[in-house]
Amino acid sequence: MKKMVMIVGVVVIGAMFFVAQVKALEISSERKNAIVTRCDIIKDDLKNLQHRDSRARIYLGRYYENILNKFITPLNMRLVENNLVNNDLIGNQDNFAKTRTNFIIDYIEYQKVLENLVATDCKNEPAKFYERLESARLKRGIVSKDVSKLRALAGEQLNLVDVLKGTL
Numbered sequence: 001m002k003k004m005v006m007i008v009g010v011v012v013i014g015a016m017f018f019v020a021q022v023k024a025l026e027i028s029s030e031r032k033n034a035i036v037t038r039c040d041i042i043k044d045d046l047k048n049l050q051h052r053d054s055r056a057r058i059y060l061g062r063y064y065e066n067i068l069n070k071f072i073t074p075l076n077m078r079l080v081e082n083n084l085v086n087n088d089l090i091g092n093q094d095n096f097a098k099t100r101t102n103f104i105i106d107y108i109e110y111q112k113v114l115e116n117l118v119a120t121d122c123k124n125e126p127a128k129f130y131e132r133l134e135s136a137r138l139k140r141g142i143v144s145k146d147v148s149k150l151r152a153l154a155g156e157q158l159n160l161v162d163v164l165k166g167t168l
Contacts, residue, residue, distance in 0.1 A: 026127075027126065027127045032126040032127065032130075035130060036126050039123045042122060043118065043122065046114070046117060047118060050115075050118060053110075053140075057107050057111075060103075060147060060150075061104065061107075064096075064103065064154075065100070067096070067154055067157075068093075068096055068097060068100060071157070072089075072157055073093060075089065075161070076089055076090055076093055079164075086160070088163075089157070089160050089164070095153055096150065096157070099146060099149050100150060103143065103146040103150060106139070106142045107146075109139055110139035110140055110143050113135050113136045114136050114139075114140075117129070117132040117133055117136045120132055
């Protein structure tokens with residue numbers, strides 16, 4: 001009997017959570033009107049954002065690739081050749097490479113969502129447009145976290161190199 005009450009309780013709580021999420025996605029009439037009224041301006045802004053983000057991704061992608069291929073990896077290879085294996089540097093290289101790969105994947109996903117958003121007719125489908133806008137914001141936030149993590153790992157690499165210099 002206790003198990004049955006507990007199961008029913010979990011199901012009810014889960015249903016309430018689902019309903020709360022659905023209501024959170026609903027768009028107010030004020031917001032709908034604002035989207036419809038400013039649709040052309042919003043579309044232009046989104047296209048500009050799309051171009052700026054694309055240029056930024058190319059720049060950052062090359063920048064992180066150079067850090068990995070011209071600094072982190074050659075240093076670790078040189079240390080291994082000289083029997084000076086440093087596990088912290090190797091771990092940082094692994095984290096940097098994985099995070100860089102995640103950045104590329106996450107950016108591609110963001111770009112697809114942004115393209116769908118720009119292709120959505122905001123005058124005739126403001127609710128769908130808003131839903132896609134929220135999705136694009138979420139994906140862009142993920143890319144931003146990837147960039148922050150890569151910056152932190154690059155900074156960590158510099159700190160680890162300074163420590164290594166002190167031991168040589």
